[in-house]
Amino acid sequence: MTIAAGAPPTHNTPADLALGFLTGGVIGASLTVFIGGCIVERAPLIVTGLVLPAVYGLVFFLATLPRRAREAAVVPRTALAVIESLEAVGGETSDVPVRFELSVAPDDAPAFRVEIRQDVNLVELPDYRVRGVVVVEYPPDRPWKTRIVKRPTPQWEERAAVGQVDSVPGPAMKSDPTGGCFGGLLTLLGLLLGAVAVLVLFRADLFDSHEGDSGAPRPSVSSSSSSTSVVTSARGTVTLGPGQSMLDEGELRKAVESLTQGADERQALTVVVQDGLLTVVFSPTGATTAAFDPRSLPYDRVPGLVEEARTTLGVDSPQSWQLTADGVTGSLTLRVMVTGGGGTGMLEADARGKVLRRSGS
Known part of the structure; x- marks a missing residue:
């Protein structure tokens, strides 16, 4: 070429x-x-x-x-080259990137000028100087990929020691084209x-009011001065404001309905009620897992069940409570857990709020 x-x-x-x-x-x-x-x-x-x-x-x-x-x-070609200029361009390690401008003089092809960037060890950097002759290799069809041979053969090392290379005029080819x-x-x-x-x-999928074909509502957030509701395809939560409780009259019913409005067919896998927080885990559409209508909870019995758990399970100084409703057993089951300084206790009831069993610490 x-x-x-x-x-x-x-x-x-x-x-x-x-x-x-x-x-x-x-x-x-x-x-x-x-x-x-x-x-x-x-x-x-x-x-x-x-x-x-x-x-x-x-x-x-x-x-x-x-x-x-x-x-x-392609077999690389070996040649002598003279360093026209060199400049360290950065680096904080033992190998420093150096920009070389070389005039390359092959034995059987026209000479050319090329600019390359190659890492040089700090210890070896003094070996390279302007007008110094070095041994290089390059693909004959891509001379801009010229590289300096750091450990040439004895024959080429001897040639570089005694050889002279004339400068090549004109623009230099770039080894790192942009x-x-x-x-x-x-x-x-x-x-x-x-x-x-x-x-x-x-x-x-990204903007419509429904995700895919499942009919599940897209994630939405609504808030008022008293509560905040967050609904996604898999979960819904209601957080009450300061001074409010899910045990207040009608508060739990209102919270559940805020998560299920406009989605009459949605079923729940689990409903978790705490003093100021309601969490509903919805059943995936078409799933065969045991699910129930979250609106079927015995709302009127929840405050009484919580109070009964606080006073009859032997938990001293009860500090927190949590009601969990699920249909894993095939029918709706309510479990009220109370935690206090003296341990924990749990009360279990059926779908109508009738107490089935108690267990205390």
Whole structure:
């Protein structure tokens, strides 16, 4: 291959620009779908955000495998070069990145000028000086990938010690080509378009009032001066304000209805009631697990059950209580646990609030 002296390689080819645009699109799409999936709690979107860059990387690896195999099969050429200039460009370790500008003089090809960046150990840095002759290797078809040989063979080491290399005029080829402003703009454009494409394709999952086809309401938050409600597809919570309790008349019923309004068919796996907090874990649509209608709780019996647990279970100085309702046994069961300085106790009742058994510390 004939190398014109000082002729820089061609960068920013259409293939390079297209690759930069595609890479930006994959990055934008992956980040958008992953973050969106986390926000709306959709596992398929999260998995897509993780798998997409991996698939793209695999396709890129396979697509470039033949080219890299051809490049690896090229036997590098060895030549003498003179250091026109050198400059350390940073580094805080024992290996310092150094920018070299070299005039390379092959034995059987035209000389050329090239600029490279190569790590040099601090101990070896004094061995390199301006107008010093070094041994280099480079692929004949890619001379801008020239590298200084740190441990040349004795024959080439002797040639470098006594040889002289003339400077090559003209611009230097770059070993680290950059995509330029236009390439960077194309990558940014691809990133933005990838994000927009995800928002358009998955708008039903990200923005609609229902998630997919399940009919479950999207996450929503509502608040008032007295309580705050948070509802997602799997869970709903109501937090009361200061000075309020779920044992107040009508408070528990109102809290449950605030989580189930507009969703008459929704069933619950578990309902947990504490003094100022209600948590309802909803049953997935179509699931065959034991579930119940959270509105079927015996609201009027809850304050009495809590008071009975506080006074009859032998717990000294009861400090907190918790009522748990579930249908694991096939029918609705209420369990009231009381905790105090003297231990814990539990009272169990049926769906009508009738006490079935007691256990204390």
